[in-house]
Amino acid sequence: MGTAPSERKTVIRIDSVQMRECQLPLVRFFETSFGRTYRRRIILVQVHSEGEVGYGECTASEEPFYNSETTDTAWHILEDFVIPRILGTTLESARETDPLLAPIRGNRMAKAALETALWDLEARRLGIPLSRHVGGTRDEIACGVSIGIQDSVEELLTLVRREVSAGYRRIKIKIKPGWVLEPLGALRREFPDISLMVDANSAFRLNDLELLQKLDDFRLLMIEQPLAHDDMVDHAVLQKQIETPICLDESIHHAEDARKAVEMGSCRIINVKLGRVGGFSEAIKINEYCSRNGIPIWCGGMLESGIGRAHNIAMSTLSGFTLPGDVSASHRYYLEDTVVPPVTVTPRGTIEVPKTPGIGYNLNWERIARATVRTHVANRYGAEKIADA
Ligand code: OSB
Numbered sequence: 306m307g308t309a310p311s312e313r314k315t316v317i318r319i320d321s322v323q324m325r326e327c328q329l330p331l332v333r334f335f336e337t338s339f340g341r342t343y344r345r346r347i348i349l350v351q352v353h354s355e356g357e358v359g360y361g362e363c364t365a366s367e368e369p370f371y372n373s374e375t376t377d378t379a380w381h382i383l384e385d386f387v388i389p390r391i392l393g394t395t396l397e398s399a400r401e402t403d404p405l406l407a408p409i410r411g412n413r414m415a416k417a418a419l420e421t422a423l424w425d426l427e428a429r430r431l432g433i434p435l436s437r438h439v440g441g442t443r444d445e446i447a448c449g450v451s452i453g454i455q456d457s458v459e460e461l462l463t464l465v466r467r468e469v470s471a472g473y474r475r476i477k478i479k480i481k482p483g484w485v486l487e488p489l490g491a492l493r494r495e496f497p498d499i500s501l502m503v504d505a506n507s508a509f510r511l512n513d514l515e516l517l518q519k520l521d522d523f524r525l526l527m528i529e530q531p532l533a534h535d536d537m538v539d540h541a542v543l544q545k546q547i548e549t550p551i552c553l554d555e556s557i558h559h560a561e562d563a564r565k566a567v568e569m570g571s572c573r574i575i576n577v578k579l580g581r582v583g584g585f586s587e588a589i590k591i592n593e594y595c596s597r598n599g600i601p602i603w604c605g606g607m608l609e610s611g612i613g614r615a616h617n618i619a620m621s622t623l624s625g626f627t628l629p630g631d632v633s634a635s636h637r638y639y640l641e642d643t644v645v646p647p648v649t650v651t652p653r654g655t656i657e658v659p660k661t662p663g664i665g666y667n668l669n670w671e672r673i674a675r676a677t678v679r680t681h682v683a684n685r686y687g688a689e690k691i692a693d694a
């Protein structure tokens with residue numbers, strides 16, 4: 306089971322929280338079954354407590370297609386609900402963030418932006434790497450890549466060749482109706498033995514059973530979220546009729562979802578995304594449940610910039626994260642990242658886990674300043690003033 310999260314505690318008095326929206330162009334568009342993304346609108350969160358700082362990144366997308374959150378809804382929830390609940394409070398530890406935010410339903414990506422920042426802050430105060438603070442033990446993590454839908458099979462092959470020679474340990478391609486058998490056939494002809502998987506982002510229904518059964522011939526590691534985002538029942542029906550293991554992404558919001566999905570037979574593998582589950586506290590619970598029950602898990606990605614990527618690296622060091630995740634090098638998405646140096650991958654297809662306190666990467670302030678389009682600052686003095694008035 307690995308180690309439990311660090312029991313060491315500090316008292317965290319929340320003095321101020323700053324948010325900024327950064328707009329970062331992607332090196333190349335990223336296409337899923339719900340469309341193309343050309344640039345990210347990312348909210349960065351900074352929490353201050355008695356001279357210490359922690360950083361978080363909100364993983365919500367620009368549009369409510371992956372889940373119901375967007376950059377703008379997350380900004381609203383953070384500004385009007387999350388930050389006011391936290392500001393001026395004194396937490397026994399970062400683990401108390403979750404119960405404090407529990408009255409706010411859903412909006413897990415907004416909440417995770419602050420929750421993860423508090424774990425970073427606490428790790429820095431304790432002088433330990435974030436990976437160790439959350440209970441992780443690995444010194445390096447195994448990396449895979451997620452490759453979007455392309456205009457042609459030839460373009461897909463070019464990209465896969467590049468990532469395979471870079472050393473990535475698992476290739477995932479996005480699929481949708483009309484982009485399944487042809488790309489997979491071409492990939493398996495050229496790369497019969499690579500570790501290969503697909504992600505449908507909910508693009509199919511049980512009606513597509515015949516097509517989904519054909520996937521068994523491609524010896525895939527798994528098929529990620531083939532059916533509706535909110536449907537664990539049909540996933541259980543489907544899993545009985547296909548050999549390829551189903552991995553759930555969109556459907557799992559917390560540890561109780563993970564338990565129910567596993568008990569119903571809706572999946573055999575789980576993709577854990579820090580934002581989607583609301584932060585480290587919940588990710589740790591999922592890790593514990595899945596480790597106890599022999600369910601492999603891996604770290605998903607949301608096209609994060611360096612700060613979110615650093616949090617993903619820390620989470621991937623937990624014991625249950627036994628499969629390569631969607632945590633890859635910064636340069637695949639960003640020419641200039643929000644951290645320096647950017648996240649890099651070894652020729653072995655791994656990322657070395659930072660050993661310095663907190664997230665273990667420095668912020669690229671010059672880049673962040675140029676990308677910032679709006680900011681919001683709230684401090685406890687301001688909050689007290691409003692309360693007195
Ligand atoms: O379903 O895993 C997904 C990106 C945006 C929205 C959903 C997904 C993805 C990815 C990207 O697959 C993974 C990455 O960040 O490299």
Ligand code: MG
Pocket residue numbers: 504506529530554555576605
């Ligand atoms: Mg997915």
